[in-house]
Amino acid sequence: MASSHSSTSQFRNSTIDPASGTFGRRNAARYVGGTVAGESHASVKSYMIGFVLSIILTAIPFGLVMDPLHHGFTAETVLAAILVFAIVQVFVHIVYFLHMDRSAEQRWNVLAFSFTILILAIVVAGSVWIMHNATTNMEHAMAPTSSEGVIPQK
Secondary structure, three states: OOOHHHHOEEEOOEEEEOOOOEEOHHHHHHHHOOOOOOOOOOOHHHHHHHHHHHHHHHHHHHHHHHOOOHHHOOHHHHHHHHHHHHHHHHHHHHHHOOOOOOOHHHHHHHHHHHHHHHHHHHHHHHHHHHHHHHHHHHHHHHOOOOOOOOOOOO
């Protein structure tokens, strides 16, 4: 009498259906780096954690800006805090909503995302550099040479 495993064989922790020659649904998705249609990347708990963190990371800078005295902080400190909270919130969105992590399944997504960030950084830095150089080189040509452009004093 043959065992129940005779109709399927084990290959790299996945089942192969000899009749169709296909991997099981869940295992096939693992080998092509995706999820099976209809399966979720994360749980409701994960989404709720991300949502709550996003609300907190938005409310704190909002509270700093809306208080006329900025809770005793200088404007520069408030600006730095807003930037830090914004960067942390970007990472919260990447982890909890885009589900990018260090797993092997997400390696290509993380690589593509990193390349996109690199290209954006090059474009933004290059644009700022060009605008700065254009402004610096145009200042001499735009300086008033006579009383033109000077507001008369009373």
